[in-house]
Amino acid sequence: MKKKIFSVLNRINKVILPRYSHKDPSKLSKLEQAVIAYRYYILIGALD
Numbered sequence: 001m002k003k004k005i006f007s008v009l010n011r012i013n014k015v016i017l018p019r020y021s022h023k024d025p026s027k028l029s030k031l032e033q034a035v036i037a038y039r040y041y042i043l044i045g046a047l048d
Contacts, residue, residue, distance in 0.1 A: 006045035013039050
């Protein structure tokens with residue numbers, strides 16, 4: 001059940017949230033770093 005929720009959230013994140021893979025993480029704002037952390041947390045939950 002938990003993995004299914006994370007999988008759905010991960011699909012939604014891919015469509016809605018911006019991607020910052022082309023930028024240097026140390027030069028991002030705190031909000032942009034938070035978006036990266038959130039996307040990472042959801043991705044790891046979907047993979048487990």
